[in-house]
Amino acid sequence: MTDAIRISSPADILGFIPHSLGFVPRESFVFLTMRGKTLGATLRVDAPASAEPAGFARSMADYLALDTQATGVLLAIYTATTRAPGQVRPFYDHVEAVIEVLETAGTPLRDAWLVTPSHWQNLLCDSDAGCCPPEPLEAITDGQLNAELVFRGSSYQQTPGTTYAPFSGPADREEQIRRALPGVLGAELRPGRKLWAEALSRGGWMDPQTAVELLACFQRPDLRDTLLCNVIDPKLPDAEDSGNLLVGEGIAPDWDRVDRAQDTARDLIDAAPEGYRAPLLTLIGWLAYLKGQSSVAADHFKLALSDTPGYRLAELMEELVSRGTIAPVAKNQATAYKRHR
Numbered sequence: 001m002t003d004a005i006r007i008s009s010p011a012d013i014l015g016f017i018p019h020s021l022g023f024v025p026r027e028s029f030v031f032l033t034m035r036g037k038t039l040g041a042t043l044r045v046d047a048p049a050s051a052e053p054a055g056f057a058r059s060m061a062d063y064l065a066l067d068t069q070a071t072g073v074l075l076a077i078y079t080a081t082t083r084a085p086g087q088v089r090p091f092y093d094h095v096e097a098v099i100e101v102l103e104t105a106g107t108p109l110r111d112a113w114l115v116t117p118s119h120w121q122n123l124l125c126d127s128d129a130g131c132c133p134p135e136p137l138e139a140i141t142d143g144q145l146n147a148e149l150v151f152r153g154s155s156y157q158q159t160p161g162t163t164y165a166p167f168s169g170p171a172d173r174e175e176q177i178r179r180a181l182p183g184v185l186g187a188e189l190r191p192g193r194k195l196w197a198e199a200l201s202r203g204g205w206m207d208p209q210t211a212v213e214l215l216a217c218f219q220r221p222d223l224r225d226t227l228l229c230n231v232i233d234p235k236l237p238d239a240e241d242s243g244n245l246l247v248g249e250g251i252a253p254d255w256d257r258v259d260r261a262q263d264t265a266r267d268l269i270d271a272a273p274e275g276y277r278a279p280l281l282t283l284i285g286w287l288a289y290l291k292g293q294s295s296v297a298a299d300h301f302k303l304a305l306s307d308t309p310g311y312r313l314a315e316l317m318e319e320l321v322s323r324g325t326i327a328p329v330a331k332n333q334a335t336a337y338k339r340h341r
Helices: 008-023 053-064 091-104 144-153 173-185 189-202 208-217 221-232 253-269 278-291 294-307 312-322
Strands: 028-035 038-046 073-077 107-114 119-122
Touching: 008 028, 008 038, 008 073, 008 107, 008 119, 038 053, 038 253, 038 278, 073 091, 091 107, 091 294, 119 221, 144 278, 173 208, 189 208, 189 253, 208 221, 208 253, 221 253, 221 278, 221 312, 253 278, 278 312
Parallel strands: 073 107
Antiparallel strands: 028 038, 028 073, 107 119
16 A cells, blocks of 8 residues: 555545544635645634635735645635525635635635535536536545545544543542652653653553553653653653754654554543643644644643643643644645655
8 A cells, every 4th residue: 555645536635634634624714735736735724704805815825825835725615604596605705815815826726615514516616507516425425535544544523623531430540640649759750751652662552550650740740841752752851942842843753653642642531530631631732733733732722721720831832823833843744744654
């Protein structure tokens, strides 16, 4: 099996989007850059409920310009808003503004589609003329590309947002973590780093005692930061002077290791009672930020702050993502996350 994925139809492109984002968008504009005949970056933003069309279009063009190799753009609009016969298409003024701005930027809008809860269809042609009739959503989900991605192990949520089941473990789990904390707080960083490295190398089931020890490790801020950095650079002895690494500057991650770290953190969340989950939620969100998955990242930072109000690292990362910052590692085609390797 090769890494390349063949996309030969609009349904294939629409089938690719949820796999790329990790969820099926709602009330969203999803832009995909094109690099010749291949797809480049994916950008999802909330549908512009009240944003002025020209300003919205300029903002989107500025974001898309970060892909310096782009030669064109595709757009999928996900909305429950439809038009009656004789009415203009949804978000008509915004789409027209996007077309004009992208044409001026030299990365013209090549095609666009409208995806509703009941159907999808081309957004740019005149549907009243009968040349672009609505298509069933099954054409997307039953398509060859979606089947191939599922076969490769890819999956996505049916709805945006992130939820984790309430803690259902032992009633004394919080006490177990508290008993483990003194040993963690009084130790060097090395034992915690070794425990984390072993967990990532296994990439599978974790015994309860190891889970408790790691949960205690993540409660210590300097060790937590070191464990985050060790996902990207396993040799770093601590998190001193790691600012560039944390914002995704000058790194080339082992993305398989990043995926394992996110999976391990999710396993630890299942083992963690409420009030002890914020470091792990922040870790998952930070790694999603490095992947360029800002929506997933923001969801996790919000959950972290809900679990532990005022959790500083989550606050800082949420502020970074809310400004529209894209991790430098995600902007570089050579280092960006490739979901289907």
